[in-house]
Amino acid sequence: MAEVLTAPLKTSTGRTIRREEMVLNMGPQHPSTHGVLRLELVVDGEIVVDVIPHIGYLHRCFEKHCEAMTNYQQVIPYCDRMDYVAAIHMEWSYVLAVEKLLGIQVPERVEYIRVIFAELQRIASHLIAAGTYGLDIGAFTPFLYMFRERERILDLFEMTCGARLLYNYFWIGGLSHDLPPGFIDKAKAFCSYFRPKIKEYNDLLSYNEIFVKRTANVGVLPGDVAIAYGATGPMLRGSGVNWDLRRDDPYSVYNKFQWEVAVGKGEVGTVGDCWDRYMVRIREMEQSITIIEQALAGMPEGDVASAIPKRIRPNPGDVYVRTEAARGEIGFYVVSDGSATPYRIKARSPSFVNLSALPEICRGAMIADVVAIAGSTDIVLGEVDR
Amino acid sequence: MKEYFGNIFRSVWTVLIGMKVTASHLFTPAVTIQYPDVRLKLPERARNRLYVNMDDCIGCFQCDMACPVDCISIETVKSLPTDDLGTTSTGQKKKLWVTKFDIDIAKCCYCGLCVYPCPTECIKMTDVYEFSEYDRKNLIYNYATLTPAEVADVKAKAAEMEKEAAAKKAAAAAAAAQAKAAAPAPPAAPKDQPPASPPAQPHP
Amino acid sequence: MEELLRRIVDNNLIVWFVMALLPLVWIVPYALVAVYLERKVSAHMQDRLGPMRTGGWHGWAQTIADILKLIQKEDIVPAAADRKLHLLAPFVVFIGSYAAFAAIPFSSAFVGSTVSIGLFYVISVSSIVVVGLLMAGWSSNNKWSLFGAMRSAAQIVSYEIPTALALLAVVMIAGTLNLQTINEQQAGWFWHWYMFRKFPFVFVAFIIYFVASLAETNRTPFDIPEAESELVAGYHTEYSGMKFALFFLAEYANMFAVSAIAATLFLGGWNSPFGDVLAGPVWGLFWFLSKGMFFVVIQMWLRWTLPRLRVDQLMYVSWKVLTPWAFACIVAIGAWMMF
Numbered sequence: 001m002a003e004v005l006t007a008p009l010k011t012s013t014g015r016t017i018r019r020e021e022m023v024l025n026m027g028p029q030h031p032s033t034h035g036v037l038r039l040e041l042v043v044d045g046e047i048v049v050d051v052i053p054h055i056g057y058l059h060r061c062f063e064k065h066c067e068a069m070t071n072y073q074q075v076i077p078y079c080d081r082m083d084y085v086a087a088i089h090m091e092w093s094y095v096l097a098v099e100k101l102l103g104i105q106v107p108e109r110v111e112y113i114r115v116i117f118a119e120l121q122r123i124a125s126h127l128i129a130a131g132t133y134g135l136d137i138g139a140f141t142p143f144l145y146m147f148r149e150r151e152r153i154l155d156l157f158e159m160t161c162g163a164r165l166l167y168n169y170f171w172i173g174g175l176s177h178d179l180p181p182g183f184i185d186k187a188k189a190f191c192s193y194f195r196p197k198i199k200e201y202n203d204l205l206s207y208n209e210i211f212v213k214r215t216a217n218v219g220v221l222p223g224d225v226a227i228a229y230g231a232t233g234p235m236l237r238g239s240g241v242n243w244d245l246r247r248d249d250p251y252s253v254y255n256k257f258q259w260e261v262a263v264g265k266g267e268v269g270t271v272g273d274c275w276d277r278y279m280v281r282i283r284e285m286e287q288s289i290t291i292i293e294q295a296l297a298g299m300p301e302g303d304v305a306s307a308i309p310k311r312i313r314p315n316p317g318d319v320y321v322r323t324e325a326a327r328g329e330i331g332f333y334v335v336s337d338g339s340a341t342p343y344r345i346k347a348r349s350p351s352f353v354n355l356s357a358l359p360e361i362c363r364g365a366m367i368a369d370v371v372a373i374a375g376s377t378d379i380v381l382g383e384v385d386r
Numbered sequence: 387m388k389e390y391f392g393n394i395f396r397s398v399w400t401v402l403i404g405m406k407v408t409a410s411h412l413f414t415p416a417v418t419i420q421y422p423d424v425r426l427k428l429p430e431r432a433r434n435r436l437y438v439n440m441d442d443c444i445g446c447f448q449c450d451m452a453c454p455v456d457c458i459s460i461e462t463v464k465s466l467p468t469d470d471l472g473t474t475s476t477g478q479k480k481k482l483w484v485t486k487f488d489i490d491i492a493k494c495c496y497c498g499l500c501v502y503p504c505p506t507e508c509i510k511m512t513d514v515y516e517f518s519e520y521d522r523k524n525l526i527y528n529y530a531t532l533t534p535a536e537v538a539d540v541k542a543k544a545a546e547m548e549k550e551a552a553a554k555k556a557a558a559a560a561a562a563a564q565a566k567a568a569a570p571a572p573p574a575a576p577k578d579q580p581p582a583s584p585p586a587q588p589h590p
Numbered sequence: 591m592e593e594l595l596r597r598i599v600d601n602n603l604i605v606w607f608v609m610a611l612l613p614l615v616w617i618v619p620y621a622l623v624a625v626y627l628e629r630k631v632s633a634h635m636q637d638r639l640g641p642m643r644t645g646g647w648h649g650w651a652q653t654i655a656d657i658l659k660l661i662q663k664e665d666i667v668p669a670a671a672d673r674k675l676h677l678l679a680p681f682v683v684f685i686g687s688y689a690a691f692a693a694i695p696f697s698s699a700f701v702g703s704t705v706s707i708g709l710f711y712v713i714s715v716s717s718i719v720v721v722g723l724l725m726a727g728w729s730s731n732n733k734w735s736l737f738g739a740m741r742s743a744a745q746i747v748s749y750e751i752p753t754a755l756a757l758l759a760v761v762m763i764a765g766t767l768n769l770q771t772i773n774e775q776q777a778g779w780f781w782h783w784y785m786f787r788k789f790p791f792v793f794v795a796f797i798i799y800f801v802a803s804l805a806e807t808n809r810t811p812f813d814i815p816e817a818e819s820e821l822v823a824g825y826h827t828e829y830s831g832m833k834f835a836l837f838f839l840a841e842y843a844n845m846f847a848v849s850a851i852a853a854t855l856f857l858g859g860w861n862s863p864f865g866d867v868l869a870g871p872v873w874g875l876f877w878f879l880s881k882g883m884f885f886v887v888i889q890m891w892l893r894w895t896l897p898r899l900r901v902d903q904l905m906y907v908s909w910k911v912l913t914p915w916a917f918a919c920i921v922a923i924g925a926w927m928m929f
Contacts, residue, residue, distance in 0.1 A: 024733055024734075046901065070451060073499065074453075075454075076497075077454050077495050077499070078454065080497075081495075134897065137897040137898065138810055138811070138898030139896065139897035140632070140893075141408055141411075141632075141636050141894050144637060145411075145636070148637055151417075159429040159431065161431065161433075162429070162431040162432050162498065162511065163432075163433050163498075166497075168497040176498070177431060180429075180430075180431065203403050204403075204407045204408070205404075208400045208401070208404050208896065208897065209393070209396045209397040209400045210397070210811055210897050210898070210899055211897045213899070213900075213903055214897060214899070214900055214903075366900065366901070367737070368814070368901065390910075394911060401892075404895045405891060405895050407895070408891065408894055409635075409891065411634070411636070412631070412634050414637060416633070416634065416637050416638050416639045418637070418639055420639065420642060
């Protein structure tokens with residue numbers, strides 16, 4: 001990384017040369033800020049001295065809306081719209097929270113289907129993350145290849161629940177639809193189709209020397225700093241911390257599957273640089289395919305709607321449930337006062353917390369690096385602002 | 387020094403590999419189709435524009451209450467006992483005139499929560515997705531099948547029935563009051579009735 | 591060509607005027623075709639179709655429609671911009687790109703000017719582009735445009751050096767700066783081309799020249815000045831309508847100029863690769879244009895494959911990789927020639 005010149009410059013006659021820092025607005029409308037995020041950059045030439053993120057441009061009062069709903073079921077479409085790129089994970093965390101409040105246990109078939117769809121969603125979300133990251137760095141083509149794969153995943157979603165992006169599929173106590181006929185074959189076909197594609201991405205983008213030069217040793221987030229900021233997900237694992245909620249705080253039937261948790265090792269640079277975070281996402285896609293294949297093979301029979309309660313009226317109390325979303329730990333704190341309407345729902349969004357680490361790792365980088373770093377944090381403003 | 391040459395070699399090599407990947411894609415067929423000349427067939431469960439079959443609607447307000455964004459507004463009017471509104475396809479006899487059934491499809495979030503509670507399965511999500519309009523007002527779909535004249539007529543009849551019922555009730559109440567006033571006083575309680583037994587004492 | 595014109599009109603000024611405009615006859619249709627080709631090539635590399643509707647068959651009229659649209663667009667100049675510079679900048683950039691065509695021989699019968707310092711003239715006049723870019727970035731009164739312009743100036747100036755050095759390798763063998771003479775020296779079958787002489791040193795010089803010329807034309811992987819994802823559109827963010835079209839035309843003209851120089855010096859220019867077969871003035875034009883287009887297609891191929899370099903890495907490549915290797919080539923070729 002380039003160093004910031006802090007010593008005053010003097011002429012030969014001893015006069016100090018005045019240098020001024022420039023405030024540059026990487027405004028709410030910018031091709032690389034992944035949404036309406038305003039980054040106020042204080043730059044000294046090309047080197048960034050400070051980054052101040054301004055958020056709130058996409059705030060839609062999600063938490064307040066939930067208090068006005070007539071029942072807990074109506075909150076689910078709102079959860080979808082928080083992280084619209086990985087909507088299933090939002091739904092799952094909320095649904096788990098309410099199921100815990102109600103004390104109901106869903107059938108095993110429901111759990112398996114939920115795992116399959118969550119992992120499919122994880123792949124779809126990482127495809128966007130990696131594709132748009134390539135776009136930020138300047139490689140236009142991998143973006144389109146990744147979207148081609150994503151289309152097939154969205155086809156799987158559409159044939160099951162009818163929607164491509166905002167599903168309303170995970171319901172409290174079960175699912176809205178059972179798997180359609182032909183789904184298992186199509187999903188297996190997708191798994192075998194997708195594995196070679198990862199090799200294509202690695203050839204074209206991941207190990208391309210220019211891409212490596214742009215992302216290795218850039219935006220290094222040390223592991224202890226990541227933990228101090230509360231970063232989770234690929235941002236934390238990219239910094240070398242081996243922590244995955246699916247394995248370390250298991251929920252649903254994750255304890256039945258074998259897979260490797262991808263952790264950044266500083267393969268081409270320092271541990272915790274942008275390349276590590278990017279590579280963790282690529283490797284997670286591979287591991288998701290492994291999980292999906294295991295789940296498809298072991299799918300039990302059952303009725304997906306048998307545990308859905310007629311009336312959702314939890315006892316007064318509160319619960320915090322967290323799951324591993326594509327971007328990190330998504331947590332829902334649900335407070336119930338005994339009525340059919342939620343009293344208070346608080347969403348702990350992973351991107352909001354990951355974003356807080358951005359100023360720390362951008363200091364001293366160049367403007368082009370800020371783009372690379374912001375892309376590697378993989379934030380979705382819908383989740384940051386709720 | 388070795389790193390310098392290694393860098394150059396790796397750069398050239400990975401550039402060539404990348405070029406091979408993109409060049410090979412020049413010869414694979416495109417995955418896009420030319421919409422609107424070619425349209426993909428949507429799966430059976432696709433959730434797009436709402437449709438309401440008014441013949442089956444019994445005016446139960448379940449979809450109105452289920453909608454998270456309040457895009458459905460319904461008004462019903464009681465029918466006279468002599469009216470025949472017909473039966474739904476599920477065999478239920480309809481009792482309410484649905485005078486207003488508006489869905490603001492611009493507000494609709496396409497979650498499908500209105501479809502499940504419907505007892506007659508008359509509200510459905512179709513696979514129509516090309517329904518843009520030039521004027522936003524045209525996106526409020528009015529599904530009610532009664533003409534304004536019929537609506538006024540039905541409302542008038544219902545109002546009348548209500549008045550009659552209220553009048554009858556008032557008359558009945560008045561008659562009951564009158565009967566109460568005109569009727570002879572109830573027989574006096576017999577003097578030699580034993581006094582009421584004292585309340586039970588708890589056992590010592 | 592000049593004699594043909596003189597037979598029609600015996601007036602020096604008119605003859606020279608027509609000769610100066612003749613490359614435009616190639617450049618303008620070429621730009622239309624090149625933009626369309628870029629969109630189609632990029633589309634097929636990305637598994638999609640590109641323009642398909644305009645004009646019926648595979649959207650061949652797309653660029654024409656775009657030009658018509660750009661002509662009618664409102665010319666928006668930011669309120670705080672420097673109007674004179676804002677207006678002049680696209681012209682300066684275009685002049686820098688176009689003036690290079692004066693000395694490039696299109697065929698054995700047509701070369702704008704047979705000045706004996708042809709190559710030197712071409713390299714120096716194409717540097718005028720830097721002034722135009724700086725004017726564009728500064729006059730837009732937009733911090734992001736300024737960034738793009740500064741980066742572009744640094745980039746182009748630094749990459750002039752490996753360009754000139756790599757070309758020097760050929761000049762050492764040719765013994766002249768006159769481009770027409772260099773062409774004539776490569777007559778014969780394709781192994782007479784300079785690229786294959788004194789192998790592998792001239793070949794390495796050719797690679798160095800090609801990479802450096804990518805930076806000259808602001809193409810990926812060196813397209814930081816117009817990095818779409820960082821600076822929206824860099825130095826031409828604030829341009830609309832015909833001025834923007836002129837920037838675009840200048841970029842494609844530059845692409846072809848650079849490819850033409852590579853073809854002339856390293857690939858034999860208007861010489862047929864099969865010696866006397868398919869040779870002649872008109873055939874020469876065909877060979878020259880095909881070789882130029884070949885390099886243009888490779889530039890497009892690279893654009894859609896590679897990510898872009900950061901500014902300091904770009905400088906590193908120029909000063910620490912391309913320049914030393916170009917020097918090494920020159921020394922090696924010199925030594926070979928002496929012994």
